[in-house]
Amino acid sequence: MAYKIKASDCTACGACEAECPNGAISFKKGAYAINPSICTECKGQFDSAQCASVCPADCCVPA
Amino acid sequence: MGNVISLDSILGLGELKAPAETPVAAASGCVSSSCGSSDGPADMDPAVWEKVKNHPCYSEEAHHYFARMHVAVAPACNIQCNYCNRKYDCSNESRPGVVSEKLTPDQALKKILAVAQEIPQLSVIGIAGPGDSLAANGKNTFKTFEMLQKKAPDLKLCLSTNGLALPDHVETIARYNIDHVTITINAVDPEVGQHIYPWIFHDHRRWTGLDAAKILHERQMLGLEMLTSRGILVKVNSVMIPGINDEHLLEVNKAVKARGAFLHNIMPLISDPAHGTHFGLTGQRGPTAQELKALQDQCEGGVKLMRHCRQCRADAVGLLGEDRGDEFTLDRIEAMGEVDYDAEAARTYREHVENERAGRHAAKAAAQAEVVETVGDTVQPILIAVATKGGERINEHFGHAKEFQIYEVGPKGAKFVGHRRVDQYCEGGSGDEDALDTVLSAINDCAAVFVAKVGGCPSKKLEAAGIEPVDRFAFEYIEESALTYFKDYAERLSQGAINSRAGQDAVIRTGAFTARRA
Numbered sequence: 001m002a003y004k005i006k007a008s009d010c011t012a013c014g015a016c017e018a019e020c021p022n023g024a025i026s027f028k029k030g031a032y033a034i035n036p037s038i039c040t041e042c043k044g045q046f047d048s049a050q051c052a053s054v055c056p057a058d059c060c061v062p063a
Numbered sequence: 064m065g066n067v068i069s070l071d072s073i074l075g076l077g078e079l080k081a082p083a084e085t086p087v088a089a090a091s092g093c094v095s096s097s098c099g100s101s102d103g104p105a106d107m108d109p110a111v112w113e114k115v116k117n118h119p120c121y122s123e124e125a126h127h128y129f130a131r132m133h134v135a136v137a138p139a140c141n142i143q144c145n146y147c148n149r150k151y152d153c154s155n156e157s158r159p160g161v162v163s164e165k166l167t168p169d170q171a172l173k174k175i176l177a178v179a180q181e182i183p184q185l186s187v188i189g190i191a192g193p194g195d196s197l198a199a200n201g202k203n204t205f206k207t208f209e210m211l212q213k214k215a216p217d218l219k220l221c222l223s224t225n226g227l228a229l230p231d232h233v234e235t236i237a238r239y240n241i242d243h244v245t246i247t248i249n250a251v252d253p254e255v256g257q258h259i260y261p262w263i264f265h266d267h268r269r270w271t272g273l274d275a276a277k278i279l280h281e282r283q284m285l286g287l288e289m290l291t292s293r294g295i296l297v298k299v300n301s302v303m304i305p306g307i308n309d310e311h312l313l314e315v316n317k318a319v320k321a322r323g324a325f326l327h328n329i330m331p332l333i334s335d336p337a338h339g340t341h342f343g344l345t346g347q348r349g350p351t352a353q354e355l356k357a358l359q360d361q362c363e364g365g366v367k368l369m370r371h372c373r374q375c376r377a378d379a380v381g382l383l384g385e386d387r388g389d390e391f392t393l394d395r396i397e398a399m400g401e402v403d404y405d406a407e408a409a410r411t412y413r414e415h416v417e418n419e420r421a422g423r424h425a426a427k428a429a430a431q432a433e434v435v436e437t438v439g440d441t442v443q444p445i446l447i448a449v450a451t452k453g454g455e456r457i458n459e460h461f462g463h464a465k466e467f468q469i470y471e472v473g474p475k476g477a478k479f480v481g482h483r484r485v486d487q488y489c490e491g492g493s494g495d496e497d498a499l500d501t502v503l504s505a506i507n508d509c510a511a512v513f514v515a516k517v518g519g520c521p522s523k524k525l526e527a528a529g530i531e532p533v534d535r536f537a538f539e540y541i542e543e544s545a546l547t548y549f550k551d552y553a554e555r556l557s558q559g560a561i562n563s564r565a566g567q568d569a570v571i572r573t574g575a576f577t578a579r580r581a
Contacts, residue, residue, distance in 0.1 A: 012165070015139035018199030019264075046267045053269040056140055056194075 002036035002063050003049050009059035016051035016060055025051060036063060111325070114242055114296055116420075117186040117413065118219060119383050121243060121298060121326060123479050126371045126383045127455040128416045130184040131221075133191050134171035135164065135378040136203040140194035141227050142263040142279065144249075145341040146302055146332055164378065164393050165193070168206040175211060176402040178380055178391055179218065183408035191223035191245075193378075197232050208239045215404050219243065223300075227263055227279055229286030237293050244290055245298040245328075246283055251318040253277040255311050259304065261341070284322060291323030298326040298369065303350050303358060304342070305332070312358060316365040327362065328369035331355050331571050352569040353508060356480060370481050373466075382453050385465070423455065423540070430543040431476040438553045443563055444473025445552065447545050448483065448506040448530075450514040457536050457544060461517035467506055470545050474553075477545040483569065503528050508567040510552070513544060529564055 002024075005016070010031040017025040017032055024038035034051070041062070042049045051060040107115075119126040166174065179185050188211060190196040196204045208220050221243040222236070229246065236244060250256035256276030263275040270278055290297050299319045301312050308315075316327050332349035334342045341347075350358075359368050373383045381387040448467035450459035469481045483505040485498075499521055506512060511531040515538060525532045536544035555561045 011138070013138040013140065013194055015141070015194070015199055015264075018139060018202070019267075048268055050267060053267075054139075054141065054264040056143060 001041055002039035003034050003041055003051055003060050004036070004063040005032050005034055005051075006059040006061060007031040007033070009057045011057050013056060015054045015056065019050040019054045021045050021050060034060070034063075111296065115325075117416075118221070118243060119187065120189075120221070120245075120369070120372070121296065123369070123371050124420075124455075125186075127451075127453055128184065129186040130182050130380070130382045131187040131189055131375075132175060132178055132185060132380045133189045133376065133378050134166055134174060134207060135193050136166050136168055136171045136207050137190055137192050137196045137198065137201075138165050138194045139199040140192070140225075141198040141265070142195070142225050142275075143261050144225075145259055145261060145347075146304070146334065146343075148338055148340040148343075166393070168203050168210060170393060170396065171207045172210045172214065173399070173402055174391055174393075174396045175218070176214060176404045177396055177399055179215060179404060179406075179409065180402065181390075182381065182387070183412040184382065185218070185409065186413075187219045187221050187243075189221040189223060195225050195228070196222045197224045197228040201228070201232050201235070205235055205239065208241065212239065215406070217406050217409065221245070223247070224286075225279070226283035226286045227265060228282075230282055230289060233286065233289040233293065236290070237295065241295070243296050243298070245300055246287060247300040247302070248283050248287075248315055248319060249302050249304070250276065250308055250311060251280060251284075251315050252311065253280055255308050256280055258307050259302075284318070287319065287322045287324060296325045297323070298328055299324045299366070300328045300330060300372075302332050303329050303355060305348060305350050305354065307347075309350065309354070309358060313361060313365075316362045320366040324366050326369050327366040328372050329355065329359055329362065330372055330374055333374065349571060352481070352483070352505075352571050353567075355571065359480075371468075371479060373482065373484075385452075426540070427477075427542050430546040434472075434476065434546045434550055435474065437550055438474045440474040442474055442553045442556065444471050444475075445510040445549065445564065446471055446480070446508055447548065448509040448512040449541050449545075450512070451541065455541050456538055457513045457541055458515050458538050461512065461514040461521055461532070464502075464514075467502075467509075467512065468541070469506075469509065470541060472545040472549040477542045477549070483571070499524055503530070504570045506530060507569040508564075509569075510564045511548060513541070513548075 012027070012031055014032065021042060022038050022040055024035045025032050026035070049060065115121040115125065117125050117129050119129045119131050175188055190204045190207065204222060211218065211220070220239065220241045222241055223245040226246045226248065249259050253273050253276035256279060257273050260275055260279060262269050262271045263279050265278055287297055301315055303309055303312060312329055319327060332342060332347065334340065334347050334349050336343045359370060362368055371383060375383065376386065378388050379386045380391055447470045449457055449470060450461055450464040451457055451468055452459045464485060466482050466484045468479060469483060470477050471480045485502045485505050503524065507528070509530055511533050512525060513533050513536055515534065517532045517534055522532045533548065556563060
């Protein structure tokens with residue numbers, strides 16, 4: 001399981017990249033993207049997915 | 064060096080004009096708490112004056128002479144505010160939180176050095192977002208300042224934050240010699256705050272409602288205390304939201320004063336459905352000019368108020384009230400190649416302002432003393448709109464003014480109390496008639512408008528609206544002219560030649576800054 005970023009809603013602010021505990025988020029073609037093979041949905045690390053909690057556009061969602 | 068801005072254009076004269084000769088003995092200093100130049104060296108610790116005297120945001124006087132520049136390196140934010148929506152990014156729009164281009168720290172450095180070469184008035188580099196400068200660990204913010212400090216140590220560093228992450232970064236702020244920090248504090252009571260902040264991200268989770276407002280409040284107060292105890296100057300910004308925090312801002316003023324804030328800046332809510340903010344979409348209105356002024360007047364006696372804020376964009380460049388950002392887009396900066404930094408022009412300019420200043424303080428005090436002596440204190444103060452492009456002079460044509468500076472002048476003296484924008488909106492209509500009506504509604508509470516020049520047609524319209532167009536002080540200093548005008552006004556009033564213009568209000572214009580006017 002992993003999260004994904006809806007590129008059409010992403011404002012490219014980078015807040016998610018700074019919060020991701022796994023370094024799974026990077027900037028690609030004008031928006032941020034989550035590498036699904038690294039994403040853990042923050043399970044066992046935090047109570048909620050960090051990217052989704054900080055995103056101002058609410059565009060980090062379960063894939 | 065290319066296109067160096069001429070000092071003439073700031074001073075409005077063919078040559079650098081020395082301040083008027085004024086016998087210093089005539090200057091009796093401040094005659095009341097509403098001293099004309101309320102932010103002069105006379106009422107400030109010398110160390111503090113040294114820090115603020117060239118900072119256009121921290122000193123009202125400095126804002127006539129010095130330019131600031133914001134670099135948009137901090138797009139991430141850690142809270143949501145109901146007046147903010149950074150998704151909307153119209154390049155013609157002017158409000159905090161909006162930018163056209165986000166920059167990396169390397170690009171920001173290059174842009175700063177390029178601007179510094181072109182604009183010798185540049186004294187301050189600020190990072191104000193477009194998100195929060197300390198969100199995402201403040202990585203880009205501190206990286207930019209670190210590089211800048213090495214390349215251009217004479218530029219002042221300044222940052223702006225909502226305060227949530229502030230306590231974690233005070234040590235770093237002190238280490239980089241950032242001696243000006245702005246915290247946006249809209250409430251000191253979570254009951255009020257919860258209507259302004261739908262959520263915050265703190266300690267690895269999203270908080271909402273009262274919890275969010277409480278955490279934010281506590282972090283803001285802690286951060287403020289930590290900064291002031293280290294001698295770092297703090298300006299507090301508050302957005303005035305009628306019906307939500309307008310009366311409460313008196314409490315905010317007291318609370319931040321108790322914690323050592325240097326300056327309090329109460330700004331009107333910018334609210335337009337087109338911006339897509341929560342307040343814009345739900346019809347929350349902003350205050351009128353007189354509502355804002357009344358609140359600011361009530362706060363007098365508390366923390367010193369900033370009244371010259373232009374609510375500029377997070378990538379603004381130039382004197383307050385102008386934005387030359389379009390001249391320094393990323394494409395143009397990239398095309399410049401290596402940019403060297405030479406502080407010579409800036410140094411010359413700062414010396415010139417320093418020389419002019421001493422004479423200015425004395426001249427203002429003398430003019431003020433004269434009014435105190437000749438005008439009885441029963442005459443109500445009046446507002447005067449001034450067309451200026453800087454240098455504390457009346458040096459702009461009425462038809463070219465993109466904003467008017469507002470001075471209140473009364474038996475106790477003259478002081479700057481605000482500004483009114485009169486540029487057109489990108490969504491608005493056009494045509495000369497509309498443009499003139501825009502100006503009339505923006506300065507409707509003023510008794511006169513001081514200009515370098517004004518055409519016959521707008522003159523008639525102004526007179527018909529009860530606002531006297533005045534061009535006899537063209538290129539003179541604003542405060543002295545206002546005082547001279549007031550003396551004359553008081554005399555005409557006593558002879559019954561004119562009526563007083565009390566009880567009028569005006570419209571605060573916000574929204575798209577297009578830097579043009581018909």
